[in-house]
Amino acid sequence: MQQLLISDLHILLVEPSDTQAKIISSLLTKEDVNGVDIVKNVAQAKASIDKHNVDLVVSTMYLSDGTGLDIITYLKNNTSTASIPFMLVSSETSMQRLEHFKQSGVAAILPKPFEPIHLQRGLSASLQLLNEEELDLELFDVNQLRVLLVDDSLLARNHIKRVLQNMGIETITEAENGAHALTFLKDMEFDLVVTDYNMPEMDGRELSEYIRFNPQTTHIPIIMVTSESTDSLHMSNIQQTGVNALCDKPFEAAEVKQILGSLLN
Helix, strand or coil, rough: CCCCCHCCCCCEEEECHHHHHHHHHHHHHHHCCEEEEEEECCCHHHHHHHHHHCCCCEEEEEEEEEEEHHHHHHHHCCCCCCCEEEEEEEEECCHHHHHHHHCCCCCCCCCCCCCHHHHHHHHHHHHHCCCCCCCCCCCCCCCHHHHECCCHHHHHHHHHHHHHHHHCCCCEEECCCHHHHHHHHHHCCEEEEECCCCCCCHHHHHHHHHHHHHHCCCCCCCEEEECCCCCCCCHHHHHCCCCCCEECCCHHHHHHHHHHHHHHH
16 A cells, blocks of 8 residues: 655644734645635635545634534544544643543644644654554564553544554554443453553543452563643652553554554563
8 A cells, every 4th residue: 555645645734813824824835735725714624625625634623613522523524534534733721621632533633833843743643544564573462462451432442443453453442431341351362452541431540450469460561642731740659550651632643653662572
């Protein structure tokens, strides 16, 4: 399968400010992006998505007729567009407001104003969602790797599952919380558990403790995915439960590949 390059991308930029649209469009051009369409609101974005062959949507948070969340929800709830990556560009600092985007499977969140390095990383993360590149493991056949994916957000699970599938991982069992995951752990064998932290009924910490203190599952590597800062004291304490690695949301393929290579090799 031919790999998409940055120069191949057709980007839909959703930005109500003419000045900001010109700045972002110019920065995209400097990164070798040749195709950029600009619209100003949610309605225009939806119409453009339906009409054109869009590879990536880049949007600000606040728009005259809604927010960027309306656009990403529209994308992810439509089977024909669910695979299109979404990148948020926002000056918003409220973790609660950004949390909705992280749980919806956003590919990247860029600060406003952003530096070229932020854009490069966001474009790279988006390309990794669009391209398949099989993970090379010494001790495992990646196609036979058995993964238990635990997250209460269906959109977040779909995003993480897509990242894993693009690496060649085919056997992925999904659970919507820790309690649901236990029903699988009791009857099935897994080579890896990828779990969210914040979940109802049984959260990621409780699930990790169960896995580590159960002789049948104690050997399974655990990656915890969280929208909280992985550098925080709280997350440092979480690692004491036996979690092998912490991963930020958005769930980025490059970081995950590095973690899996370290854990499974």
